[in-house]
Amino acid sequence: MGAVELRNKIFDRLNTVEDPSVLETVLFYIENFKDKKKILSNLSNTQLDEIDKRRAKYLSGESKSYSWKEIKQELIDEHGLQA
Numbered sequence: 001m002g003a004v005e006l007r008n009k010i011f012d013r014l015n016t017v018e019d020p021s022v023l024e025t026v027l028f029y030i031e032n033f034k035d036k037k038k039i040l041s042n043l044s045n046t047q048l049d050e051i052d053k054r055r056a057k058y059l060s061g062e063s064k065s066y067s068w069k070e071i072k073q074e075l076i077d078e079h080g081l082q083a
Contacts, residue, residue, distance in 0.1 A: 001009075017023055043051070057063040066074075075081035 014023070014026065054063065058065060072081070072083070076083055
């Protein structure tokens with residue numbers, strides 16, 4: 001289906017919508033479709049920025065990640081977690 005057909009189909013459907021929350025949601029997606037972070041996440045921009053910084057550190061080798069097995073063992077050894 002081409003862009004014109006899609007646009008017409010969307011217009012037809014939107015013209016029958018009575019619920020303002022549906023229209024607000026559609027408008028939000030249209031206005032923010034280029035900012036995928038905003039659409040795909042409930043996190044704040046500050047939180048998303050922190051995740052980006054941590055990811056960059058990990059990818060550059062500046063920080064290390066741990067497996068669940070390593071974390072669990074540390075919790076057992078250092079904090080008395082009962083397995």
